[in-house]
Amino acid sequence: METTAGDISAYIPTNIISITDGQIYLETELFNAGMRPAINVGLSVSRVGRSAQSPAMKAVSAKLRLEVAQYREMAVFTQFGADIDASTAAMLRRGERLMELLRQHQDLLLTLSEQVTLLLAFSEGVFEKYEKNQILDTRGRLMDFVHKNIGDVLKRVDETGALTPEDREAITACFKRFLMEEGVDNGGNG
Numbered sequence: 001m002e003t004t005a006g007d008i009s010a011y012i013p014t015n016i017i018s019i020t021d022g023q024i025y026l027e028t029e030l031f032n033a034g035m036r037p038a039i040n041v042g043l044s045v046s047r048v049g050r051s052a053q054s055p056a057m058k059a060v061s062a063k064l065r066l067e068v069a070q071y072r073e074m075a076v077f078t079q080f081g082a083d084i085d086a087s088t089a090a091m092l093r094r095g096e097r098l099m100e101l102l103r104q105h106q107d108l109l110l111t112l113s114e115q116v117t118l119l120l121a122f123s124e125g126v127f128e129k130y131e132k133n134q135i136l137d138t139r140g141r142l143m144d145f146v147h148k149n150i151g152d153v154l155k156r157v158d159e160t161g162a163l164t165p166e167d168r169e170a171i172t173a174c175f176k177r178f179l180m181e182e183g184v185d186n187g188g189n190g
Helices: 011-019 027-032 053-063 065-077 086-102 114-121 133-162 165-182
Strands: none
Touching: 053 065, 053 114, 065 086, 065 114, 065 165, 086 133, 114 133, 114 165, 133 165
């Protein structure tokens, strides 16, 4: 359904929300900013949500939804010129990179293993040393590197839908080799 001026607290939206098993809230501003699908994770609700995810996706996405919601909330707050401390600035910087990483072109379809790899790379801090405008190019180079070096692991994740501890270790080791080849010191997890 479409809301008037994005108001989900009106009579009809609240009644529809109450009788469904959840809702996906799409936002015009996100769409216009190039975030597709333009899902507002703070307002979207699912009663099945994580139970519908593959085990591999569950393993890497647990805290990212919260990070996106916190980033968007803080980004709005800082638009009013509020002074921020160092930890908030770091959270905003990390959130900007996550949002850029999640930006997906219309013709770019990612397999489960590619999605899992990218979310794991973000969680492991692979993108921390790159500027926001370098994220998409780095994502492409990283995926090329991963496919070239551990394609068998990606294939196994796609076939089983799971991320074993051994596969996770192989993927994170590949990240370290990638960063070394890129000449980036990854000084730890993000």
